[in-house]
Amino acid sequence: MNETNNPISEINIEIFSPQKRLKLRHIEKKNENEMEVDTDQDEIYKSRRLMIPGQSIAKEGEYLKGHGTFHFDGNLIASVCGNIERVNKLVSVRAFKSRYNGEIGDIIVGRITEIQGKRWKVDVNARQDYFLMLSAINLPGGIQRRRTSSDELQMRNLFVENDLVYAEVQQIMGDGSVAIHTRNLKYGKLQNGCFLKVPSNLMKRSKMHFHSLDECGVDVILGLNGYIWIADTEQQRKQQAFIQKHERENFDQPLVLPEDHKEITKESRERIARIKNSISLLAEGFMVIHPKSIMQVYKQSIKMALSAKDLLHPEYIRQITTYLSTLPLENDSNLDMHEYPEEQ
Incomplete structure (x- = not known):
């Protein structure tokens, strides 16, 4: 039989056990050109290259559209000037000058803007104010107990408007709001x-x-x-x-x-x-x-x-x-x- 007409000759067979207890797995050959293209694209995103508005990132459909990008004429285009970031198939462009987007564990400095029921609103240079719950701070003397209504009445003795606080991002809610805390002794009022x-x-x-x-x-x-x-x-x-x-x-x-x-x-x-x-x-x-x-x-x-x-x-x-x-x-x-x- 001619090898060129035999489809089995185009299949690589790899044995994953020297004892041959596992089944054989057939792996199809990939086109070498396609593999080179994927490698080149990976290198592009690993280098975090600079993008300018209107610059083409990739063909439409190759990657998912993230922040700072849009589709136009079959291409994925950058809408802001910044570094390109990629998470699996999601591609976004992080602008050089943008609002802060908090992540859990971030160390931040904020300014108290408002006192509400059992919490303070804190300006942290983000799209919206973060909030500091009364239960997320250290009480005077380091007392560990449940917060009561009397603690809520004494909130102004702890922080008032325009006070600066040193805190850590604790939790990101589903609606986009972010909670911070000052439970550690190194955090608190500045x-x-x-x-x-x-x-x-x-x-x-x-x-x-x-x-x-x-x-x-x-x-x-x-x-x-x-x-x-x-x-x-x-x-x-x-x-x-x-x-x-x-x-x-x-x-x-x-x-x-x-x-x-x-x-x-x-x-x-x-x-x-x-x-x-x-x-x-x-x-x-x-x-x-x-x-x-x-x-x-x-x-x-x-x-x-x-x-x-x-x-x-x-x-x-x-x-x-x-x-x-x-x-x-x-x-x-x-x-x-x-x-x-x-x-x-």
Whole structure:
């Protein structure tokens, strides 16, 4: 019999057991050209290439349409400028400048906007306000019990409008609403510091988001939602020690910080202002914000003998961002290995 007319010759037979106890499985050959096309497309999405509005991503029907894409003339087209992301057959384009979209476990900084029944509404730079339930916070003194109506009446003693909170995303509901919590002792109310807002896409996801920059004596909380908190390390330690003592001894009374625990020296204020403007410079240059990049700008500004306010001058922004672009890129694993304490 001629082999060219025999269909069995086009089938590969693989034996999955040396003892031949398993049945033979027939695997059809794939066209080599098709395999090369799939490999090329996988490489495209692995590289997270940059897309611009109107650019074709793939043929219609090859992939599912996700956020930032639309179908036109038989093609899947990008509607925003950003990086392409792929989850199995779902393709989306994540815009460079967009609202924060929370995920469970994200560390964020938020601002209280409203007090409702047994919960606070919190602005976190997202499409809608997140909510912090009364049952999702630590009661004064660390008491573990069910919340009662008297606790609801005392909600304003805990958080009021415009208070800043350090929290973690706890749950995402089916209707899109998001719940956060401050049950851990490292979370809670933020006082006596500087608040800064940057695009959330510039924030680097890492193991820790509370960093103590020992070289300049400044604490920084880098919220994944683009809200950043900056404070003096020494003042925060004194303040935290006083709060812990108050919760142990007088937790049933309102907390009032003494004036000597609020004092921040002029030198500390200058260091905080320099760190704040260093972060603003990175945001102006659209560069990733993490402790090493902040300290690189901080040290370079001192080396150039610049004052804190001069960091935001357009010419100095151009010079420093050009300098940072010449530095060797750090591995992601190295950026996460900071010896900064997570707890205050």
